[in-house]
Amino acid sequence: MKWATFISGVAAIGYFCEKTPYIREKIRKMREKIPKKTPDFEPPEGQVPLDSPFYVERPPIDSDCRKEISRENALIRIKAPRQMGKTSLMTRVLHHAETQGCRKVPVCFQQADSEIFADLNLFLLWFCETVTYELGLENRVETYWQSRSGKKVRASNYFREYLLTEIKEPLVLGLDEVDLIFQHENIANDFFALLRAWHERGKNEAAWKKLRMVIVHSQEVYIPLNISQSPFNVGFPVELPELTRAQANDLAKRHGMNLSPESLEYLMRLLGGHPYLLRVAFYDLGRRRISPKKLMKIAPTEQGPYADHLRRHLGNLRDNRNLEAAMKQVISSDRPVKIGEKETFKLRSMGLVKFQGDGNSVVPLCDLYRRYFGERFGN
DSSP states (O other): OHHHHHHHHHHHHHHHHHHOHHHHHHHHHHHHTSOOOOOOOOOSOSSOOTTOTTOOOOTTHHHHHHHHHTSTTOEEEEEOOTTSSHHHHHHHHHHHHHHTTOEEEEEEGGGSOGGGGGOHHHHHHHHHHHHHHHHTOOOOHHHHHTSSSOHHHHHHHIIIIIIHHHOSSOEEEEEEOTHHHHTOHHHHHHHHHHHHHHHHHTTTOHHHHTEEEEEEESSOOOSOOOGGGOGGGSSEEEEOOOOOHHHHHHHHHHTTOOOOHHHHHHHHHHHTTOHHHHHHHHHHHHTTSSOHHHHHHHTTSTTSTTHHHHHHHHHHHHTOHHHHHHHHHHHTOSSOBOOOHHHHHHHHHTTSEEEOSSSSOEEESSHHHHHHHHHHTTO
């Protein structure tokens, strides 16, 4: 009976505490003081690793890409401004293909020396050798290059007769930083025509059906390409959007943060849905390196966590008078403005502006850029 009485008394106290607002609030505050397990943070730079908890999918894009790359002769085109997550998505698409029994070869054109882009023959040699090395095969490029046939024919024969024959599985090429090729029209037209030809041959020829491609680029294709010889008007197009509020809030929680609706709204206004800018903020806020109030104050200054990022953009603008003038025009207006077509393409590829209004006018991507460049340009 004594134990029954004791247990009943404890239950009564618990019931009383739960029903008393004052005591319930005291308990809540005590629980908040209990140290929480801090997540393992990773620096917000470059692509997000495959095993990272900080990669946020943007439905239905990721699932659509996984489905598309499972098809024979697939060609996926991923386009978005810089630091929006293109390479991270490409890496996951290639990884999925590998789990489905494909061989993957990521090719980043940043790895090519500058002189490689000066000559089509050198460029195709480098390209074929790079894919061969990544597949772990013997390099037989010189054998195929002894032929008197044209440069593109040599590269095609090397792929069809050697690489695609030697491996038994489908081959998925991930072509990253394709924008670098746009700067060299002497190779761009021929190389992109070659990719388009391989894709077209894959519709009917068994060997080429094994080839699948993921092409990643930041900017619009403004170089003159024959519409029937361009890989940028075929295949499965993907344009990565900014993160939504819900996705940004999810990313904050992965950094151990519970943002109030007001704080989230302010961050989205300051940084937009730009994944990199948000990750930088959550990285510092989550590690308690800076308070939300201070971040809001110093973000567009040389003291803020975006100082290097902003200076790099400023340097690129000052190196191009037309771009600088166009950005000044955008910053100085409270409404969407129309600027030159080429300037629009380039500023969008840099991630500094976005379309708004009639679909042809632009505004700064976020308040961070408006405030920083507004001060630098004297607005």
